Amino acid sequence: MHIATRLMIASVFTGTVLLLAGCSSKPITPYSSGANTNMPEGKAIDYSTRQGSVVEEIGPSEEALDSMGKDGQAVGSFATTGDQNSEEYKKTYGRSSSQMQPIYFDFDQSTVRGDQIPQLEHNAEYLKANPSATVIVEGNSDFRGTNEYNLALGERRALSAKNYLIELGVEEYRVRTVSYGEERPLFTGDSDFDWSQNRRDDFVLE
Known part of the structure; x- marks a missing residue:
């Protein structure tokens, strides 16, 4: 065999090995069990029965939410009194505007709990007393699960609260x-308490 032919065969073999090495994929971490599970909050997704995609009624961007209002305060920010980083403050207001109250959900649930109805009634009364006010309902979940699943769960929670406000007499367009x-946990610990506080709807006045 000629030297040129041998060199060509060696070059082709080396190129093939390098190409295959470059195409190797990263290993996929399987779902685990226990306290640090990365299963969706509550259950796995059955992709064979899912239809459509995660769709949400998009509110303003985070940049828009952070923009300054006419009074010089950030729109939807915490009240200016109290220690905004204290656990008590966050439990009372979540990320809601100070005139509003957050509501909380059971694990993997989007139905409004009976003990959360007074908070929704309070929010509805404020909105009815201030007919020019509009509100964004922000749905949240704890971290356990896939991002896609938790976005859909947060959406269902936000829509449940919206529908309840409408039933209480708030116009839908508001x-x-x-x-x-x-994506926006308020409590970053790894306890049942932290998770329960992150399964939340916030009510941010525009």
């Missing part, structure tokens, strides 16, 4: 929803 899923 209520918008957005889902942040697991």
Whole structure:
């Protein structure tokens, strides 16, 4: 065999090995069990029965939410009194405007709990007493699960609250929803308490 032919065969073999090495994929971490599970909050997704995609009624961007209002305060910011980083403050207001109250959900649930109805009634009364006010309902979940699943769960939670406000007499056009899923945890610990506080709807006045 000629030297040129041998060199060509060696070059082709080396190129093939390098190409295959470059195409190797990263290993996929399987779902685990236990306290640090990365299963969706509550259950796995059955992709064979899912239809459509995660769709949410998009509110303003985070940049828009952070923009300054006419009074010089950030729109939807915490009240200016109290320690905004304290656990008590966050439990009372979540990320809601100070005139509003957050509501909380059971694990993997989007139905409004009976003990959360007074908070929704309070929010509805404020909106009815201030007919020019509009609100964004922000749905949240704890971190356990896929981002896609938790976005859908946050969306269902926000829509449940919106529908309840409408039933209480708030005009539909005054209520918008957005889902942040697991992306904006207020409590960053790894306990049942932290998770329960992150399964939440916030009510942000525009």
